[in-house]
Amino acid sequence: MWEYTEKVKDHFFQPRNVGVLEGANAVGEVGSLACGDALKLYLKIDPETEKILDASFQTFGCGSAIASSSALTEILKGKTVEDALKITNQDIADYLGGLPKEKMHCSVMGRDALHAAIGCYRGDSAPEDAIEGELVCECFGVTDDAIRSAVRENNLSSVQEVTDYTKAGGGCGLCHEKIERIISEVQEQKRGGESVSSRVHRPMTNIQKISKIQDVLDKEIRPSLQQDGGDIELIDLDGDVVKIALRGLCSSCPSSALTKAGIETKLRELVYPTLTVQEVSV
Amino acid sequence: MKTIYMDNNATTCVADEVFQAIIPFFKEFYGNPSSIHFFGGSVGREIVKSRESLAALIGASPQEIVFTSGGTESDSTAILSALNTMPDRREIVTTRVEHPAVLNLCKYLSRFKGYTVKWISVDKRGMIDVEEVRKSVTENTAIVSIMWANNETGVLFPVERIADIAAERGALMHTDAVQAVGKVPINLSKNNVSFLSLSGHKLHAPKGIGALYIRKGTRFSPFIIGGHQEFNRRGGTENVPGIVGLGEAAKLAMKNFDEENIRVKGMRDHLQKGLLDRVSQARINGCEEFRLPNTLNIGFEFVEGEAILMRLDEKGICASSGSACTSGSLEPSHVLRAMGVPFTSVHGSIRFSLSRYNTEDEVEFVIEKTPQIIETLRAMSPFSLETINTACTVQ
Numbered sequence: 121m122w123e124y125t126e127k128v129k130d131h132f133f134q135p136r137n138v139g140v141l142e143g144a145n146a147v148g149e150v151g152s153l154a155c156g157d158a159l160k161l162y163l164k165i166d167p168e169t170e171k172i173l174d175a176s177f178q179t180f181g182c183g184s185a186i187a188s189s190s191a192l193t194e195i196l197k198g199k200t201v202e203d204a205l206k207i208t209n210q211d212i213a214d215y216l217g218g219l220p221k222e223k224m225h226c227s228v229m230g231r232d233a234l235h236a237a238i239g240c241y242r243g244d245s246a247p248e249d250a251i252e253g254e255l256v257c258e259c260f261g262v263t264d265d266a267i268r269s270a271v272r273e274n275n276l277s278s279v280q281e282v283t284d285y286t287k288a289g290g291g292c293g294l295c296h297e298k299i300e301r302i303i304s305e306v307q308e309q310k311r312g313g314e315s316v317s318s319r320v321h322r323p324m325t326n327i328q329k330i331s332k333i334q335d336v337l338d339k340e341i342r343p344s345l346q347q348d349g350g351d352i353e354l355i356d357l358d359g360d361v362v363k364i365a366l367r368g369l370c371s372s373c374p375s376s377a378l379t380k381a382g383i384e385t386k387l388r389e390l391v392y393p394t395l396t397v398q399e400v401s402v
Numbered sequence: 403m404k405t406i407y408m409d410n411n412a413t414t415c416v417a418d419e420v421f422q423a424i425i426p427f428f429k430e431f432y433g434n435p436s437s438i439h440f441f442g443g444s445v446g447r448e449i450v451k452s453r454e455s456l457a458a459l460i461g462a463s464p465q466e467i468v469f470t471s472g473g474t475e476s477d478s479t480a481i482l483s484a485l486n487t488m489p490d491r492r493e494i495v496t497t498r499v500e501h502p503a504v505l506n507l508c509k510y511l512s513r514f515k516g517y518t519v520k521w522i523s524v525d526k527r528g529m530i531d532v533e534e535v536r537k538s539v540t541e542n543t544a545i546v547s548i549m550w551a552n553n554e555t556g557v558l559f560p561v562e563r564i565a566d567i568a569a570e571r572g573a574l575m576h577t578d579a580v581q582a583v584g585k586v587p588i589n590l591s592k593n594n595v596s597f598l599s600l601s602g603h604k605l606h607a608p609k610g611i612g613a614l615y616i617r618k619g620t621r622f623s624p625f626i627i628g629g630h631q632e633f634n635r636r637g638g639t640e641n642v643p644g645i646v647g648l649g650e651a652a653k654l655a656m657k658n659f660d661e662e663n664i665r666v667k668g669m670r671d672h673l674q675k676g677l678l679d680r681v682s683q684a685r686i687n688g689c690e691e692f693r694l695p696n697t698l699n700i701g702f703e704f705v706e707g708e709a710i711l712m713r714l715d716e717k718g719i720c721a722s723s724g725s726a727c728t729s730g731s732l733e734p735s736h737v738l739r740a741m742g743v744p745f746t747s748v749h750g751s752i753r754f755s756l757s758r759y760n761t762e763d764e765v766e767f768v769i770e771k772t773p774q775i776i777e778t779l780r781a782m783s784p785f786s787l788e789t790i791n792t793a794c795t796v797q
Contacts, residue, residue, distance in 0.1 A: 182725070
């Protein structure tokens with residue numbers, strides 16, 4: 121069982137403001153039944169003063185999801201829309217005296233529902249169309265924008281932390297490489313440096329690329345594959361498409377997609393940022 | 403508050419008789435069974451007796467029993483031994499719903515050691531298709547490892563028929579019978595099973611003791627290499643109190659077998675009917691016909707398992723859930739997913755597992771309290787039968 125604070129238990133066993141809110145003029149819905157948690161947040165906002173007069177929720181989820189929803193409605197009452205938008209997931213967790221780190225995504229769900237509700241109030245597009253960015257985690261439907269903002273706001277530094285906060289990467293694990301890339305991009309931006317994607321690269325000839333790719337494969341990639349009984353061969357370079365063949369055990373390994381993504385990351389980092397890896401059977 | 407313990411597939415209470423039997427072996431008879439002096443040697447005789455009691459429970463002969471630290475060690479020992487003694491065979495056949503002790507070992511062997519694992523699927527009722535197994539076992543199969551009973555749903559697998567298939571192809575047969583021993587009849591003298599794993603703490607013996615049955619004549623390669631203990635098949639000084647406890651627990655299981663299984667099954671069936679009668683939109687996970695007598699896995703739609711467990715716990719009721727949130731893994735149990743339990747109820751699936759220490763009154767209490775809990779949580783949930791058709795588009 122999780123170590124929940126007394127405040128979490130209190131808000132779980134005696135949740136405040138449960139149910140549909142009569143006269144609500146802002147509704148935000150996030151999550152799904154398939155994902156295991158969902159929150160529908162109702163707000164009644166005074167159009168004159170933009171003050172939140174009342175708030176309620178309906179939640180499907182675990183103890184901390186229900187407690188986070190309850191806490192959020194209590195925090196929101198009496199706040200202006202502008203102040204409400206400043207509420208972070210950490211504020212929700214703090215209000216509850218903290219959440220287990222594996223449960224931080226419950227507080228993130230609260231913040232997301234709040235933003236969706238205010239978006240709805242302001243007449244932005246409906247929440248289901250509001251998904252922005254590129255889908256990174258297919259298991260839980262998390263986009264790069266959502267991961268980026270969680271990493272930025274909570275100063276996350278590992279894939280595990282991103283999973284704790286957003287659920288991204290908690291399923292099949294195939295997106296771990298992408299998540300790592302996002303983390304390092306955000307961290308680099310934070311340090312004031314230019315982002316990885318905008319770094320200027322000197323143009324290279326195909327021959328230069330091939331020799332550099334071969335070098336990286338030999339030194340960085342082959343040794344670890346060989347440890348697992350596999351091997352890799354560079355077949356061709358077609359524009360920016362690096363054609364490789366996985367040998368030995370790698371060829372039948374169910375996680376070869378992961379291996380491929382890892383190789384692509386390394387090559388982009390060390391050789392050229394626009395390279396893509398394609399597995400061919402030769 | 404009284405604790406109502408209905409999580410006996412997780413672990414069980416040590417029986418009084420077992421506890422009393424163990425006590426003298428801590429301070430009075432603490433000798434090493436391998437010692438030459440009488441003080442240690444007399445302890446060795448107790449191990450012999452325990453081995454006989456345990457062998458009798460599963461229809462084995464005492465020489466076929468090796469004591470281990472528990473189910474996981476027994477599983478690793480059996481599977482790795484088969485691979486070591488049959489180096490030319492590179493395939494393992496197992497199911498998608500095994501306990502992690504087998505599941506993760508097989509994943510490891512596939513990922514890092516180059517073995518091919520053939521994963522047998524289950525149908526909606528959690529059952530496997532014997533014909534699929536027959537097609538999967540080949541001359542290249544070293545071992546077939548299929549659990550006797552599933553820990554989450556209680557579904558029983560046709561292990562004995564599969565053991566015949568394995569034998570026809572010259573492969574070894576292992577079964578993780580941790581949940582089955584003491585609950586369903588097992589007679590190893592009448593089948594082709596080569597290895598059987600069992601665990602003490604699932605049948606009212608302490609944690610940290612288990613056993614592996616190794617059929618006489620089966621080639622064997624030890625997992626823990628050391629002293630001559632356990633006929634050179636498992637090194638390390640014996641866990642004497644654990645072994646004595648397991649022997650006593652085996653005796654009790656045999657003595658109580660018929661009466662207790664009829665009574666426990668009666669209580670489980672009553673609980674199942676009571677909950678289904680009182681809670682709408684609830685469904686049983688797992689085939690009801692071929693199921694352990696003590697296990698009930700029931701999915702409540704539109705509510706989440708951890709929330710149910712926390713509210714049950716508040717009333718003193720201990721159960722468990724296949725929901726994502728309780729495990730910390732984000733995804734619901736691999737067993738329920740493999741069965742294709744609908745996403746409306748997979749997160750709200752609760753396992754009640756009974757033992758002979760439960761009473762009719764406790765069952766009544768659970769039947770009385772659970773419906774209120776589900777109702778409270780459903781009132782909070784944004785989902786219901788009406789909303790579901792519009793709200794969700796995911797598989």
